[in-house]
Amino acid sequence: xxxxxxxxxxxxxxxxxxxxxxxxxxxxxxxxxxxxxxxxxxxxxxxxxxxxxxxxxxxxxxxxxxxxxxxxxxxxxxxxxxxxxxxxxxxxxxxxxxxxxxxxxxxxxxxx
Amino acid sequence: xxxxxxxxxxxxxxxxxxxxxxxxxxxxxxxxxxxxxxxxxxxxxxxxxxxxxxxxxxxxxxxxxxxxxxxxxxxxxxxxxxxxxxxxxxxxxxxxxxxxxxxxxxxxxxx
Numbered sequence: 001x002x003x004x005x006x007x008x009x010x011x012x013x014x015x016x017x018x019x020x021x022x023x024x025x026x027x028x029x030x031x032x033x034x035x036x037x038x039x040x041x042x043x044x045x046x047x048x049x050x051x052x053x054x055x056x057x058x059x060x061x062x063x064x065x066x067x068x069x070x071x072x073x074x075x076x077x078x079x080x081x082x083x084x085x086x087x088x089x090x091x092x093x094x095x096x097x098x099x100x101x102x103x104x105x106x107x108x109x110x111x112x
Numbered sequence: 113x114x115x116x117x118x119x120x121x122x123x124x125x126x127x128x129x130x131x132x133x134x135x136x137x138x139x140x141x142x143x144x145x146x147x148x149x150x151x152x153x154x155x156x157x158x159x160x161x162x163x164x165x166x167x168x169x170x171x172x173x174x175x176x177x178x179x180x181x182x183x184x185x186x187x188x189x190x191x192x193x194x195x196x197x198x199x200x201x202x203x204x205x206x207x208x209x210x211x212x213x214x215x216x217x218x219x220x221x222x223x
Binding site: 004006033035040041042043044045048056091093098100101102103104105106108 | 155210212214
C-alpha cells in the first residue's frame with residue numbers, strides 16, 4: 001500500500017492556460033474522489049468515480065473542468081482557461097466502496 | 113442542506129493540557145462522522161471514524177464522541193504534545209462518501 005499519489009505537487013500557471021493533474025489511487029480501491037480546498041476552508045467535493053464511471057459532479061465543477069478515469073485506475077483533472085479563482089489545493093482520495101477515504105497530499109495550483 | 117461548523121477556529125494551549133474540539137452539523141441523517149488531521153500544505157490523515165450507530169471511538173490519546181440527535185461531535189486530545197499542532201477537520205458522510213467538511217480548528221501546542 002503506497003497510498004494515494006498526486007502529481008504535480010505544485011503548479012503555477014498564467015490565467016487562461018490549461019492545466020492537468022493526475023491522481024493514482026490505492027491499487028485495490030474502486031472509488032476515486034476529487035476535492036478542492038481554498039485557504040482557510042475545508043475541502044469541497046467536486047466529483048467521484050466508481051471504477052471508470054463518473055457517478056456524480058458538484059455544481060462547483062464548471063464546464064471548464066473535466067475529470068476522467070479511463071481504465072478505472074488513475075484519474076486526471078483538467079482545468080481549461082484557468083482563472084485566478086481556480087487557485088486552490090486539489091485533493092484526490094480513494095476508497096474501497098464505502099470504507100474510509102484515503103487522501104493524497106494534493107496539488108497546489110496558483111493562477112497568476 | 114448539510115452544514116458543518118467547528119468551534120473554536122483556532123486554539124493555543126501549553127504542552128500537557130487536555131483539550132476538546134467541537135463539531136456541529138445541521139442534518140442528523142448521517143452515515144458516519146470522521147475526524148481528520150491536516151498538516152500545513154499536506155493532505156488529510158484520517159484519525160477516527162464513528163459510525164452513526166456508535167457513540168464514541170478511541171485511538172491512543174484521542175477520543176471522539178458522537179451525539180447524532182443533537183448534531184454534535186467532540187474530539188478530545190489528552191496530554192497534548194507539540195507534535196499535535198495541526199488543523200483538525202471534521203466531516204460528515206451521507207453514505208455516498210461525499211464528505212461535507214467543517215472549516216477546521218487550527219491547534220497550536222506550545223512547548
